[in-house]
Amino acid sequence: MSDATPLDLPDDDLFGPDNLPYGVFTTEDDPDLPRIGVRYGRSVLDAGSAAESFGSPHADLLREPRLNPLMAAGRPVWQAVRAELRSWLTSPEHADVIGQYLVPLEDVTLHLPFEPADYVDFYASEHHASNVGRIFRPNGEPLTPNWKHLPIGYHGRAGTVVVSGTPVVRPRGQRKAPDETAPTFGPSRRLDIEAEVGFVVGAPSRLGEPVPQSAFREHVFGVCLVNDWSARDIQAWEYVPLGPFLGKSFATSVSAWVTPLDALDAARTDPPARTHPLLPYLEDSAGGEPGGLDLRIxxxxxxxxxxxxxxxxxxxxxxxxxxxMTVNGASLRTGDLFASGTVSGPQAHQRGCLLELTWSGRDPLDLPDGERTFLEDGDEVVITAWAPGPNGGRVGLGEVSGRVHPAGGAEDR
Incomplete structure (x- = not known):
């Protein structure tokens, strides 16, 4: 008989003491009591109850029903809480006490871990932007003239940010194919995914005061995976001249776990070489901490x-x-989410959306359950990722999943 406990993790566990991501959970016997949890292996630590038991000065923050108050407390508090959690979970003298507050992962329901304030989606992959340009402008330059000078983005809809596992109802809207003389209304025929990485803002900033790159760690609490679902046909008809709207605002799925930024220190890496001179507020070639992250999605x-x-x-x-996004004086709010845009690499199997993978439907994917160009009702998409951790280990990011449900409402017209 094994004497192993939930505290005994294998060295290669993606959710060990070097990770400690935050989430919000409920249990079957107390479904109306959301509380902050910390994932440890296949268990969830009831962080507030543990903090109270150990007499932590941060117990009140950890007993909140969402992460926003903890995120607003600022980096010194984030670091202190993280150090406490690590000590409670790894020190042998705490094992008997902390074990009381571990709940099996399969026995909890996970919720949206923070209340989103604003949502911004960027377009930060050169490979993705170039592929999209080649698809839609085959006879022109793949990148727009501004692309190498600023991170292109748009302001999205925070109210439709949903937690992983939430069904995604196929959106309806106007769409017009190139061979149609007028638009029609109905369910999207070209529903797509966008594999992205999201950054969750903790400490706010003042209106009118830009946040420099050097202050990134002081404001960003953590990282989550994102699927920014996209209705390509609705988007193609509406986006000129003001950009994404109904084709993007129906659902943005985020993982139930937010990985602290400090857990990704070993994954820091230099970004690709810059090909155009950057204005001073974007310049990042002068040394200091590498700005890229080595995340394997x-x-x-x-x-x-x-x-x-x-x-x-x-x-x-x-x-x-x-x-x-703050250089014009726009302020940050606790709970702001900004996402990277579709993550794509230089190779065909590294493209983070179906638009690229199937070259806008020209080259269907040949899967065991049939061909796919875009998503069909009933399809389930799951995005996972890991990053290099300390001492050759790995740090996992919480998965983000969603299943497509049929559109409701009126018939096509």
């Missing part, structure tokens, strides 16, 4: 891996994105 459709996008290939870093 995997995208599966109905259990079959269809893409493995490398986040290290992203041209614009998260610090540059933060600097750009």
């Amino acid at each position: 995997s995208v599966s459709l109905n259990g079959h891996t269809i893409a493995e996008p490398p986040f290290s290939a992203m041209y614009w870093t998260a610090a540059q994105q933060l600097a750009h």
Whole structure:
């Protein structure tokens, strides 16, 4: 008989003491009591109850029903809480006490871990942007003239940010194919995924005060995976001249776990070489902490891996994105989410959306359950990722999943 406990993790566990991501959970016997949890292996630590038991000065923050108050407390508190959690979970003298507050992962329901304030989506992959340009402008330059000078983004809809596992209802809207004389209304025929990485803002900033790249760690609490679902046909008809709207605002799925930024220190890497001079607020070649992150992403459709996008290939870093979206004086709020845009690499199997993988439907994917160009009702998409950790280990990011449900409402017209 084994004497192993939930505290005894294998060395290669993706959710060990070097990770400690935050989430919010409920249990079957107390479904109306959301509380902050910390994932440890296949268990969830009831962080507030543990903090109270150990007399932590941060117990009140950890007993909140969402992460926002903890995120707003600022980096010194984030670091202190993380150190406490690590000590409680790894010190032998705490084993008997901390074990009381571990709940099996399969026995909890996970919820949206933070209340989103604003949502911004960027377009930071040169490979993705170039592929999209080649698809839609085959006779022109793949990149728009501004692409190498600033991180392009748009302001999205925070109210439709949902937690992993939430069904995604096929959106309806206007769509017009090139061979149609007028638009029609109905369910999207070209529903797509976008494998992205999201950055969650903790400490706010003042209106009128830009946030420089050097202050990135002081404001960004952590990282989550994102699937920013996209209705390509609705988007193609509406986006000129003002950009994404109904084709993007129906659902943005995020993982139930937010990985602290400090857990990804070993994954820091230099971004791709800059090919154009940058304005001072975006310049990042002067040394200091590398701005890129080596995250290895995997995208599966109905259990079959269809893409493995490398986040290290992203041209614009998260610090540059933060600097750009505040350089005009826009303020940050606790709970702001900004996402990278579709993550794609230079190789065909590294493309992070079906638009690229099938070249806008020209080259269907041949899967065991049939061909796919875009998503069909009932399809389930799961995005996972890991990053290099300390001492040759790995740090896992919480998965983000969603299953497509049929559109409701009126008939096509």
